[in-house]
Amino acid sequence: MIKNFRISRFWVLLICFKINCFLILNTSIYSQNINIEAINKVDSYIGLIKNKNIGLVTNHSSKFYNTNLEIHLLDSLLNLNISVNAIFAPEHGFRGDLDAGEKINNSIDSKTGIPIISLYGSKRKPDSKDLENIDLILFDLQDVGVRFYTYLSTLHYVMESCAENNIEIIVLDRPNPNANYIDGPVLKENSKSFVGLHPVPILYGLTIGEYAKMINGEKWLNNKIQAKLTVIKMDNYKREYRYQLKSKPSPNLPNLKSINLYPSLCFFEQTPVSVGRGTDMQFQVIGSPDWINQPFSFTPRPNFGAKNPKHNGIKCFGLDLRDENRLSEINLEWLIKAYNYSPEKDNFFRSGFYRLAGNKELEDQIKAGMSAEDIKLTWKKDIESYKIVRNKYILYN
Numbered sequence: 108m109i110k111n112f113r114i115s116r117f118w119v120l121l122i123c124f125k126i127n128c129f130l131i132l133n134t135s136i137y138s139q140n141i142n143i144e145a146i147n148k149v150d151s152y153i154g155l156i157k158n159k160n161i162g163l164v165t166n167h168s169s170k171f172y173n174t175n176l177e178i179h180l181l182d183s184l185l186n187l188n189i190s191v192n193a194i195f196a197p198e199h200g201f202r203g204d205l206d207a208g209e210k211i212n213n214s215i216d217s218k219t220g221i222p223i224i225s226l227y228g229s230k231r232k233p234d235s236k237d238l239e240n241i242d243l244i245l246f247d248l249q250d251v252g253v254r255f256y257t258y259l260s261t262l263h264y265v266m267e268s269c270a271e272n273n274i275e276i277i278v279l280d281r282p283n284p285n286a287n288y289i290d291g292p293v294l295k296e297n298s299k300s301f302v303g304l305h306p307v308p309i310l311y312g313l314t315i316g317e318y319a320k321m322i323n324g325e326k327w328l329n330n331k332i333q334a335k336l337t338v339i340k341m342d343n344y345k346r347e348y349r350y351q352l353k354s355k356p357s358p359n360l361p362n363l364k365s366i367n368l369y370p371s372l373c374f375f376e377q378t379p380v381s382v383g384r385g386t387d388m389q390f391q392v393i394g395s396p397d398w399i400n401q402p403f404s405f406t407p408r409p410n411f412g413a414k415n416p417k418h419n420g421i422k423c424f425g426l427d428l429r430d431e432n433r434l435s436e437i438n439l440e441w442l443i444k445a446y447n448y449s450p451e452k453d454n455f456f457r458s459g460f461y462r463l464a465g466n467k468e469l470e471d472q473i474k475a476g477m478s479a480e481d482i483k484l485t486w487k488k489d490i491e492s493y494k495i496v497r498n499k500y501i502l503y504n
Contacts, residue, residue, distance in 0.1 A: 108467075110405060116315060145279040152245075156184075159189075165245075166196065170179075177498055180279075181221075191221055197261040221275070230349050234268070238272050244275070254305075255309070263448075279338060279339050280315060280341050281315055287349075291310055293306050293307060293465065293492075312497065367465050371441065372390050375445070377462075379417075380445050381393065381394050381418050390427060393425045393445065395425060395449075399422070403424065406421065446474075
């Protein structure tokens with residue numbers, strides 16, 4: 108009997124060990140050496156772009172990574188004798204080194220001599236002249252899965268221009284680092300802008316390839332036209348995995364913590380509260396010169412990606428969120444507390460807040476003293492309706 112007990116205990120321990128290993132594997136951060144992005148599946152798209160004149164929508168994140176090699180998609184295509192006639196640059200520029208909101212001018216790539224056409228300057232959408240002598244657009248940008256991240260709007264307008272000019276578009280799919288949950292108010296028509304064009308929640312739970320399919324399938328382009336779209340899928344992508352991005356998607360999202368907090372903290376961009384721009388803790392801290400009773404402080408100063416940060420050179424007091432647990436829902440408590448703590452409540456919400464929120468109700472709800480829980484209940488019906496739409500475009504388990 109004692110022998111049987113020992114055997115049973117052994118098998119219980121073994122089973123528990125295997126379960127723990129499985130859980131660790133499936134919640135761990137992917138190694139940087141695992142290349143699952145569609146950019147690496149050259150054989151899947153090289154036949155589609157050979158002998159065609161290509162327009163490339165890209166930035167600094169569009170690279171191949173191997174042990175001792177880092178090569179940009181543009182250089183790879185040129186090495187394969189693919190004709191690239193134009194580069195289209197989104198917010199932050201082709202090199203990914205410009206401030207949020209900083210206007211970008213057209214230029215010439217110094218290395219290759221290829222024209223760089225800005226989609227974040229005097230125009231946001233390629234025109235027919237920009238697309239002269241282009242047969243196909245190849246799109247490869249690292250998104251973060253958040254509605255107000257402007258690469259989605261760039262995708263929309265590029266697809267629309269392709270549809271209007273009878274040009275094919277290929278999207279090389281990439282992981283969504285915020286794919287683990289869906290949350291936030293669904294954007295309303297009266298709140299549309301370049302930081303939100305579509306009726307989706309702040310966190311929509313799709314890869315950029317899946318999102319492109321949704322734009323097309325739901326006929327969200329002008330006059331309900333549809334683009335000739337091909338999505339190159341990733342291999343072995345699992346939505347629930349935490350994937351370590353190999354480069355910053357933009358200058359002020361330096362790590363996974365900032366990317367995870369970004370959907371909750373970006374609201375503060377349209378308030379007097381700093382989110383750490385001008386420090387090395389961007390989107391990981393919040394603070395204001397008025398919060399003098401808070402023990403944590405930081406002083407924003409000009410740096411890479413923040414030439415003139417909010418409260419430049421002024422000590423801000425607030426919260427250090429770097430040790431917060433990984434969020435699986437939008438945190439409204441920080442925003443509500445910041446509003447309640449503000450000495451000038453009438454000037455707390457700036458004019459563009461509703462565009463980030465996606466509606467004009469959130470500001471009024473906070474001013475009326477609603478709790479975070481009650482506010483989120485008002486989102487529930489729209490989120491459930493969105494999920495039905497979303498399910499039509501899922502490419503991965």
